[in-house]
Amino acid sequence: MDRTNPEKPSGLFNGIVDWMDERFQVRTLVQSALHVKIPRKAKTFYLGGITMFLFMVQVVTGSLLALYYQPTPDRAYDSVMFIMSNVNFGWLIRSIHSWGANLMIVSVVLHLLRVFFQGVYKRPRELTWVAGMFLLIVTLVFGFTGYLLPWDQRAYWATTVGTEIAGAMPFVGEFALNFLRSGPDITASTLSRFFGMHTLWLPMTLAAMLLVHLVLFHQQGIADPTKPVSRAKPDASATPEPEGKLLPFFPHYLLSEAIAWYVILGILIILASLWPVGLEAKANALQTPAHVKPEWYFLFLYQLLKFVPRVAGVLAPIVAIPLLVLLPFFDRNPELKPRKRLFAVIIGLLTVAGIIGLTIWGQFS
Numbered sequence: 001m002d003r004t005n006p007e008k009p010s011g012l013f014n015g016i017v018d019w020m021d022e023r024f025q026v027r028t029l030v031q032s033a034l035h036v037k038i039p040r041k042a043k044t045f046y047l048g049g050i051t052m053f054l055f056m057v058q059v060v061t062g063s064l065l066a067l068y069y070q071p072t073p074d075r076a077y078d079s080v081m082f083i084m085s086n087v088n089f090g091w092l093i094r095s096i097h098s099w100g101a102n103l104m105i106v107s108v109v110l111h112l113l114r115v116f117f118q119g120v121y122k123r124p125r126e127l128t129w130v131a132g133m134f135l136l137i138v139t140l141v142f143g144f145t146g147y148l149l150p151w152d153q154r155a156y157w158a159t160t161v162g163t164e165i166a167g168a169m170p171f172v173g174e175f176a177l178n179f180l181r182s183g184p185d186i187t188a189s190t191l192s193r194f195f196g197m198h199t200l201w202l203p204m205t206l207a208a209m210l211l212v213h214l215v216l217f218h219q220q221g222i223a224d225p226t227k228p229v230s231r232a233k234p235d236a237s238a239t240p241e242p243e244g245k246l247l248p249f250f251p252h253y254l255l256s257e258a259i260a261w262y263v264i265l266g267i268l269i270i271l272a273s274l275w276p277v278g279l280e281a282k283a284n285a286l287q288t289p290a291h292v293k294p295e296w297y298f299l300f301l302y303q304l305l306k307f308v309p310r311v312a313g314v315l316a317p318i319v320a321i322p323l324l325v326l327l328p329f330f331d332r333n334p335e336l337k338p339r340k341r342l343f344a345v346i347i348g349l350l351t352v353a354g355i356i357g358l359t360i361w362g363q364f365s
């Protein structure tokens with residue numbers, strides 16, 4: 001017991017919290033972050049949290065891989081080989097990192113789709129959506145830069161195709177290709193540039209953007225997808241939501257989120273153990289493999305480029321991405337229910353079907 005206050009619990013943990021509280025007001029911070037109520041009807045499917053969890057897994061496994069990985073063309077391949085055969089559980093860590101990257105892309109896309117189809121990007125969550133779009137782009141660039149690092153044939157040639165797609169952009173294509181490759185060809189400079197981006201620039205950018213995303217999310221609270229957005233400014237004197245319609249964020253929501261993370265961790269370990277990631281022959285710039293394809297999440301673009309003029313295929317995402325980033329500012333319809341915003345929902349469904357169709361086609365052609 002605290003001698004000055006017999007009611008206050010003592011102990012090492014409380015002592016540390018008291019010490020921190022006196023300096024950084026941690027209690028107030030934790031109280032404001034956790035002790036909030038959320039609408040019972042909110043359905044996030046925990047996808048944003050799962051994406052965040054997968055990012056944390058990537059940081060931990062990536063930091064372990066970086067202890068052995070050597071980013072030069074003559075050492076990169078052998079260092080990955082060394083990780084897989086000589087480092088304890090090295091093969092598992094590498095496989096978790098590779099599966100984690102794929103699952104993170106799946107979960108961020110599913111998170112975007114849930115936000116889109118529930119219409120919860122609308123006022124006042126426009127900037128949460130914009131920050132989210134930047135997170136999506138950074139996540140894709142993460143995958144792209146990581147793919148080259150093992151320096152095997154697949155890595156080398158997939159990066160060749162990927163950077164060629166960027167090079168086909170009108171006006172800025174040559175600049176983009178030279179910037180990405182750090183010169184006209186894929187060389188040692190490309191590898192160190194990709195390594196620097198993958199292990200320093202992108203994690204820092206993603207962490208900073210995520211902080212912005214979460215602060216915005218915390219300020220606005222989880223959206224209730226059954227309530228249309230009011231056109232009126234928020235009224236401070238409005239009657240608060242009845243208690244029965246709300247759920248405590250802590251511990252209820254957070255506990256379910258923790259269970260979701262636990263399940264994802266299980267899935268990740270099973271996938272990585274049953275289908276460990278392999279390594280092809282060492283990269284050889286003079287030996288083009290029979291089938292060169294980019295990673296699965298760029299396959300739709302690769303396939304599109306096969307049958308539309310190259311410039312049109314490259315321009316499509318350049319026009320689509322800014323439109324998608326600014327979507328909350330174009331879409332002024334306050335309704336959230338899918339049947340009351342049919343136009344947006346149909347365009348969304350057609351886009352998803354098109355991307356899935358092109359990806360499957362690209363995979364089997």
Ligand code: HEM
Pocket residue numbers: 044045046047048049050051052055108111112115120121125128129130131132133135136139210213217221222223
């Ligand atoms: C690394 C990528 C991302 C992470 C880690 C992340 C994380 C989160 C988390 C933890 C939440 C809280 C609710 C939930 O779990 O769903 C959230 C909400 C939200 N996210 Fe993301 N997010 C990411 C990318 C995106 C993307 C790509 C978009 C859309 C373009 C987006 C838009 C939103 C919006 C609008 C909300 C508020 C939704 C609501 O109030 O129901 N986020 N995000």
